[in-house]
Amino acid sequence: MNPDTRTHAPADLVVDVGPVAHGGHCVARHEGRVVFVRHGIPGEKVRVRLTEDGPAAKFWRADVVEVLEPSPDRVDHFWDLADSGRSWSHRHPPVGGAELGHISLERQRSLKAEVLAEQLRRLAGVELPASLENTVEAVGEPAPSGARAGLGWRTRAAFAVTPAGKLGMHAHRSDTVLPVRGMPLAAAGINGLALWEIDLQGIERVEVAAPANGSRPLVLLVPAPGTRAKRLSAILAQLPEDVSVASFDPAKGEALQLRGRTWVQESAAGHDYRVTGDGFWQIHRDGPDTLVGAVTGYLHDGGFLTPGAAVADLYAGAGLFTAPLADAVGVTGSVLSVEGSPGTSRDARKNLHGAAQVEIVQGRVERVLRQKPRSLDAVILDPPRAGAGKDVINQLIAAGPRAVAYVSCDPASFARDLGYFRQGGWGLAGLRAFDLYPHTHHMETVALLTPRR
Structure with missing residues (x-):
């Protein structure tokens, strides 16, 4: 934290909470200065404690310490340590990781939809159709009777x-x-x-x-x-x-x-996967099956994923999408699976060792695409939070696939990358958003992108 933007003694302000913004906070203003407020809800009047400020700062940050005029969507937080008011009353900030726990789940999802729509509008120049606005899908089974919804999902x-x-x-x-x-x-x-x-x-x-399958x-x-x-x-x-x-x-x-073992065995879409150490795997217990279903549904329905097709799984991890792709294209098709992490790529080789139609390459996606140019029918793009970037997307466009299924955990990097696709003559043919991270500001999106020709 920059010491020039941190208050030496806590300072409290009263503000009106404005619209939600990407990153788990809302926008408020104090004497013309932007204050990013966490633990509030749009429309509330609150007392906040400044956590980062200073005359040279472009904006300030603050936590809600008292709600003066609550929103009807406010609920009691399920976790004292993550509740801002309770935590600051005990003279310490709240822990991270449950920053929306004071908001009803339905309202959480509508706020996430607002963030997604705003990022797409601002960074990609895309206006969502009415059928997609205010839609972030719940994931998983309903909570047991008497249980608080949206809990117990992290594996x-x-x-x-x-x-x-x-x-x-x-x-x-x-x-x-x-x-x-x-x-x-x-x-x-x-x-x-x-x-x-x-x-x-x-x-x-x-x-x-x-693991959600109950393994060790x-x-x-x-x-x-x-x-x-x-x-x-x-x-x-x-x-x-x-x-x-x-x-x-x-x-x-x-x-x-x-x-x-130094690994765990995960299961999804009818396959078992070895994931070593801190190798990436979707953390919501129902996340892997949900995302595989969304991706393969888009590609199957569009006629892009058929026996004999040539497809690529980029940023493939341990092979979550690679295995069902191999099933779909069959022995007459081909799947290129690219992963940058050496350990995770080794896992993918073990997980796909029986699929002769799969070629697994360890290396940076942009380098592999440059060194192994090929004709592709469809691509799955599942980059890290920072997104794929302009270089990767331009190489993909040049490869000429008929469709790209883009899986994203960050609406800002997704919107930026969508803008690059649009500059290359591609358009958004489908979009679904999933609430894989209840009580946090995070969400997962799956988009179908196709050339506009």
């Missing part, structure tokens, strides 16, 4: 560790680590480990994966420099025997086996 979670060795989470945009006893958004397989009961001294970070969970321990094997053994002894445990080196991206 992966990352935690910090307090100086005292307790499981913790960071406050938003802060180095402050607050101890936690449970994570309401996490699946039972994660909370059931009761990691908050364990002495984690010598560990900087803990990552947990508990994995706990990744990221040791602090100088942590000895004896300390790791002491932590290992506190964890359940049926849990795999590994020590993870972020610099090398390597997981060292301590007990069990």
